[in-house]
Amino acid sequence: MLDKVRGGLFGVAVGDALGATFEFMTREEILSRHGSKREMVGGGWLGLKPGEVTDDTEMTLCVARGIIASPQDPVEEIGRQFMSWYQTDPKDVGSTIRTALGAYTETGDWEKARAITWERHGGKVAGNGCLMRTLPFSFVYFQSPDLLGKFSRETAFLTHPDPLAAEACHFYNVLAVGLLLGEEPWSAFKKARSLLQHEELARRLDSWPSLAVQDLRPTGYVVDSLEAALWCFFNGENIIEAIESAVNLGGDADTVAAICGGLAGTYWGWSALPDGWKSRLLIKEELEQLAAALLQASGQVS
Template structure:
C-alpha cells in the first residue's frame, strides 16, 4: 500500500471516528441502543449539536499538531502550541477540562513550561486524561527517525498533560502508528512494544463488557486497542469504539487513527469521508507530509 494512502487514512480515520462518536458522546450503551440501535452513520447532533460531518477537539487539535510540525519540523513544539492557542481563541464547542486549564494558563503566563504542571495542580493531580493522545498521530506520520518521533510525541503531550501515563500512552500509540505506516502486521506490532507498557497487556484478555470508555488515558487506549484487535475492518473497528458510548468521540477518533493507517484511506467508507467538513484541510496536510517522504527518495 502506498504510504500516502496510509497517511491520509490516519488523518481521515481520526476525523471520521470523531464525527461518528460525537453523536454518542456521554451516552451509555443502553441509551445508545434505545435511541440509535447501533450507530453506523455520521448524522451529527448529540450533546454538542453537531452538523453532520462536523468534528470536535480531537480532530482540530490533531490538525494543530500537524500544522505546527509542518511550520517548523526541527523544533515544532512552540508552533504546535501557537496553533493550539489559535484554535482555543476560536471558541470551540468542545474542549477538555485539562486542556482548557492549561491553555488558559498559557494565555496568562505566556510560558509553555508552566501550563501542564498548572493544570496538574489545579485538577488535584488528575492530569492523565486522553487529550494529548487524541491529537498525537501526526508526529508518527511525519518523523521517520523513531527517536525524534518519540521525543516530539512526548513534548507535544507535555504542553498540556503533566502525568507520565499520558506521555506513555502517546508514545505507545505512535510506535504502533509508525509500524503500521511501514506495513507491519496488526497484532505482532502490538506484541512487539507492549512489554514496555505492561499495564496494557490485559487488552488481550478482556471482554467487551469490561471496557470503560472514560476520559482516563489508560481506559481510552485500552478501548481503542480492543476495538482494533477484535475487528477486521476499519468500519467495524470505529463503529465498535463509538458505540461504547462515554467519551465516544475520542475513543473512536483514536481507534480511527490507528485503523486508518493500518487499513488505508480506501478502506474508510465513502459515505463517511464525503461528510467530513474539514476534509480539504486533511488532504492538504497529507500532501505536505508526503512531500518529505518523496524528497527522501
C-alpha cells in the same frame, strides 16, 4: 503510503464526527435506541452539523500544522497552533486542556502553565486529550524513532504533565508507525509494548485482550481510552466494524473512536473507508492537503 496517511487523518475525523453524536450515552442506550450501524448525522450534546468534527480532530490538525511548519523542531510551533485554536473559542475543549491553555494565556510560559494545571487538577492530569491528537508524528518521524519519542512526549507534556500520558502517546505513535509500514497489528503492538516503562500502563496493555466488550471503560482517562480503542481496533474485522464498535461504547465516544479510527485508518487505508463517511466530512479537503504535506515533511527530517 499516502493512502495510509490519509486514512489515519480521516480515521480520526470520522471517529470524532460519528462519536460526537453519542458522547455521554451508555452502550446499552445507543444499541437499544439507535442500533449498531452508524451514519454521519451530527447532533449530540454539541448540536453538530453532519460531518462536523470537534476538538479531537481540530487539535490533530494543530499538531500536523506545527510539524509541517517546523519538522526539525515542532513543539513550540505546535504550542502556538494550540493557542490560536483555543482563541477561536472552540465548541468543545476538554477540562485539562482548557486549564493548560488558559494558564498559558495568563502566564505566557508553558512551564508555569504546567504547574498550574497540575495543581488545579490535584495531579490528575493523565487525560486522553493528549492521545487523541498525537497521530501526525507517526507520519513524519517513521524513520526517526528517537525524534518520534521525543516530540510525541514533549507535545503530550504541553498540556498533560504526567509521564503516563506521555508514554501512552509514545506507545500509540510507535504502534501507528508499524501499521504505516505494513507490519501486522500484533507484531506492531508487541514492538510498541516493549518500550513501556510505566507499570500501570504496561499491566493494562497486557490484560486488555482478555476483556469482554462490556468490561471496557470509555472514560477520559488516557489508559481507559487507549485500552478501549485498542480493543475495538484489534477485534474489528474491518475498518467499519472497528470504528462502529468504538463509537457504540458511548462515554467519551468521539475521543475513543478518534483514537481507534487513527489506528484503523492507518492500517486499512483511506480507500477502505466508506464514501458515505468520508464525503460527509466538512474538512475533507484540508485533511487531504495535510496528509500530503506531512509526507513531504517526512523527507525533511534527518
